[in-house]
Amino acid sequence: GNATLHLYPHFEPLRQIEGVTDYLTTEISTSKQKRFNLVKFIDTPGLVDGDMQYPFDVNRAILWLGDLADLIFVFFDPIGQALCKRTLNIVEELSNDHSEIMRFYLSKADEAGDESDRQRVLMQIVQELCKRPNLNRTGFEMPTIYVPNMNQKGSSCVNQIEExxxxxxxxINQTIQNTLNSLERDCDQIATLVEEKLQKNMKTSSENLQARFRGASFGLLGVFIPFLMLTTYLISTQQKVMKDILGENILDTLGIYLGPLARGWKAIPVQYSTYILYFIFGFTLIMLLIARYVSRTKLTLSRKEKRHLSEIREFVQNTVKKKKESLYSDYLKQSVADHDL
Incomplete structure (x- = not known):
């Protein structure tokens, strides 16, 4: 059970179906004939009607495996309960989404009697299948197959197992080609996603720089303007104190440049001076809050992360994508004769 899931991690979701792992077994064949090493057969339990209780949700397991499989083989056994309702129900449900990869076979055809008996069995099966709308399709085929070396009765039944x-x-050929084509598309997609992420990071960095500049601008305004107003206020109202602190020369210089503002303070009645000071402090607070708000930045990639993404892009483009060409060449060499290459 667990060893099978460890060997084939893409079957791990089966663990979510309670009881399945206890009945998973794996058999490995070393044969390489007919590309057998590229095939994984999954044999599901035979279904019977009646009060038969399975130790796990067999329907759910079969439907999940159907979503994963490249081909779905439905074997009708002429000796067993080939037409049981439970089997036909699950076959019909699989056909809803996977009709193009489903194949129907009359297995153990050599044990179905003579030719007339086989025809009768085939007609009975086809009639039952055609009663169900999802299984009633044009060009329906049901080849007869059996294991040749197990034909103990010497039946003359046509064996279509080669088909x-x-x-x-x-x-297998289609899957290999699709996988190789998908490899190239995935490499391009990864490179595109990396490039988009780096471009987005560059744009975010630019926006962060602009945000910092806006924040600094509002912060300077929030400090410089109140400082200027307070300075002119003190020059106009506390001239003697300012002379002692700054000296007469500096005070005269400030008076030259800030004289108009200082005279403006003198025009304001004394009883309103306190309100003006409150306004200055309020203005400072508001400007600093605005500066903090507009200077908010977004998270960007670190240098290490950017370097890592660039390495990924280079790897998939220059290593993985080029590997696809060599794999495709190896595939063609195995598929066609040397003189065709």
Missing amino acids: VCQDIEKT
């Missing part, structure tokens, strides 16, 4: 092998091999 099954060809169908599997064709699917």
Whole structure:
């Protein structure tokens, strides 16, 4: 159970179906004939009607495996309960989403009697299938297959098992080509996503710089203008104190540049001076709050993260994508004759 999930981690979601892992087993074949090393067969339990209780949700498990499979083989056993309602229900449900990859076979055809018996069994199965709308389709086929070396009765039944092998091999070829094509698309997509992320980070950095500049501008205004107003206020109202602090020369220089503002303070009645000071402090507080608000920055990538993303982009473009070309070449060498290359 757990060893199977460890060997094939893409089956890990089966663990969510209670009881399944206790009934998972794996058998490995070392044969390389007919590309057998590229095939993984998943044998699901046979279904029967009646009060038979399975130790796990067998329907849910089969439907999940159907979403994962490249081909779904439905074997109708002429000896067993080939037409049980439970089997037909799950076959119909699988056909809703996977009809194009489903194949129907009459297995153990050599044990179905003579030719007339086999035809009768086939007609009975086809009639039952056609009663269900999702299974009633044009060009329905049901080849007869059996294991040749187990044909103990010497039946003359036509064995179409070679067509099954060809169908599997064709699917392998399509899967390999799709995988290689997908590899190139994925590499381009990864490179594009990395580039977009780096561009977005650059844009965010630029926006952060602008935000800091705006914050600094409002902060300077919030400090400089109140400072200027307080200075002119003190020059106009506390001239003697300012002369003792700054000296007469500096005070005269400030008076030259700030004289108009200082005279403006003298025009304001004394009883309103306190309100003006409150206004200055309020203005300072508001400007500093605005400065803090507009200087907010967004999170950006560190140098290490940017370097890591750049390395990923270079790797998928210059290593993985080029590897696809060599893999495709190896695939073609195995698929066609040397003189065709």
